[in-house]
Amino acid sequence: MANQDPNISNTIPIIGLEFVRPQPSDLTIIGDTVKDTNGNKVFKVKTPLFGLHNKRILVDPNDSPIVTMKMKVTSKHDRWQVYRGSDLDDKIFTVKRSSTVQLKTRVEVFLKQNRSKEASCDFTMKGRFMKRACTIYVGDSKKIIAQVHEGGERLVATIYPNVDAAFIVSLIFIFDLINMGGAS
Template identity: 80%
Template sequence: MAKQDPTSSSSNTIPLPPLVGSEFVRPQTLDLIITGDTVKDTTGNKVFKVKTPLFGLHNKRILLDPNDSPILTMKMKVTSKHDRWQVYRGNDLDDKIFTVKRSSTIQLKTRVEVFLKHNQTREASCDFTIKGRFMKRACTVYVGDSTKIIAQVHEGDKRLVATIYPNIDHAFIVTLIFIFDLINMVGAGV
């Protein structure tokens, strides 16, 4: 997948409000390296870690900051035919921020839709879309159904490299990448 120049016409030129927190928004493009469950910046500093709880169901992940404090909890809805994941602020399962789901049950290419809190009851049109392929872990994140790209991920040597465009909440994007990867594993029968 070719990386697109963040200054091109289809990239994000209008800043989006922070979805997780303003501390996760930068005015410049940010590259993050994802190896296993750890996310680092290009200088090797740990930015996030995703933890799978040892006890309980394996359909839950927690995004942690470098000090192991919870930022978001990702929980898969067990009875969903669209591999639906619900994302909550911190450990509070009463504070849902957004929902991520496969757009249809049968797909040749993976297409995942994201619905923010205000849009979760009607789900008429998605707020963000992630598109990629089962066999490749590369994907692109778009605003709604538009061609406006806000992040791209490509597979490197046993790692993923995420390019997050300016003024985009990178905690939100990292969460989407992990959920997309989990949905892809289910779709590929892993």
């Protein structure tokens, strides 16, 4: 587990308080399934069988939808909108590539309540797709809230204390999709 930053203050839950833990946690991602350190399924990402392939649904262990991630097809910045549950009227946040040409992937996250008209992001993800690693920061600061690295056939996400795990997992899947060129 990565060293935790003692300067991180309590984070407001982005998706839900039930996904926030007071201690750091590691999650393992294999394919579309996310497990905790005890091997229990925590989340799964589903791709609808019918309809557009530019949509993913993060579900809990009981297959109840937590968020719906939907790619904006006409976006040149690989923009994804994330909605609460399966309600496409209840947007929580937007994720987009910061520029169309990048050597290292940089993705910006804008919460629904962000009034900066995307001049200032709420969270940033930086990483290299080939290494399947990234770090998630608060805004443009150096304050880390999660880190992801490859561990063989899987990804390991270290989520810092008081950070919404469902939010982080959503970002990881979107980051992967953006790096693979969108939906497949």
